[in-house]
Amino acid sequence: MAPRIVDLTRVIRPTGADAERKFVVNIHDALAEIPGKERPAGEWYVMSxxxxxxxxxxxxxxxxHCLKEGADLAQVPVEQLCGEAVILDLTGAEAEFGVTLEQVQAAAQAAGGVRPGDIAFGRMGPTKYFSSAGLAWLVEQGxxxxxxxxxxxxxxxxxxxANVNHLLLFRAGIPLIENLTNLGSLTKSRVQVYALPVPVSGLDAFPLRVIAVE
Ligand SMILES: [Zn+2]
Structure with a gap:
């Protein structure tokens, strides 16, 4: 059977300049100013x-993002951004102070366990973040x-x-992807993932395309 590719990426819709999380696109027709350069209707040559x-x-x-000496977008090796991912179904987990250690362990067990070298993706429910104990346990699993x-x-x-949970990950050299989508359309709890941002030196974060193959 052909592998099924699932896009785990949200579509970015460009905003105005004053949006809280702005993504402003200004399109220029790069050849518009060249004299005698007539283009058929519907065509242009743009850059933005x-x-x-x-x-x-x-x-x-x-x-x-949190550590001045931490690895930036260009320094994290691609091997760390591709590989087997375990999908933790936490949609039923509710807790006042973040998904608990027990809830994380139960989700891991239901998914067949967390192995050293895994990518871990949390499919969150009403509780949208982790307790430090739950996150630390994932870090300990490698x-x-x-x-x-x-x-x-x-x-x-x-x-x-204090960015406690960010630092739990970053001190262990583990990058963090936020705002994934479509985890619910995966049919398996272990999938192959490719999560590849452009390698910009000296930058802490960037949008990226994340795909799963099952
Ligand atoms: Zn962020």
Whole structure:
């Protein structure tokens, strides 16, 4: 049977310049000013200036997001961004202070376990983030890349902005993907994942395309 490819990426819709998470596109017809250059209707030759806030849509955050000496987009090896992913179904997990250790372990067991070198994707339910204990357990299992279909993993009740959960991942060299989508349309709990941002040196985060193959 032919492999099934599932796009786990949200579509980015360009915004105005004053949007909170802006993605502004200005299209220029690169040949419009050339005299005598007539094009048939419906054709042009465009290039665009793009101005964006880099945490927009489905995006990946590298350790450099919180750690000055952490790896940036160009430094994390592609081997870390491709491989087998375990899908943790946390849609039924509800907890006041983030998905608990027990809920993470139960989801891992239902998915056939978390193995060293796995990518771990959390399919979140009403509780959209992890408790530190639950996230730390995934790090201890030796995951190489983390992702969620919510806006992030950080403790929502932590008003100190200590970025505890981000740092749990980044100190272990683990990048984080936020705002995945379509995890519910996967039919298997283990899939092959490719999550490849452009390698921009000195940058902490960027939108990327994430696909799963099952
Ligand atoms: Zn972000």
């Amino acid at each position: 200036d793009v101005a964006l806030m880099n945490h927009v849509g489905t995006h990946i955050e590298m350790p450099f 995951i190489k890349l983390m992702g969620v279909d919510s806006g992030g993993v950080e403790l929502s009740h932590d008003t100190t902005h």
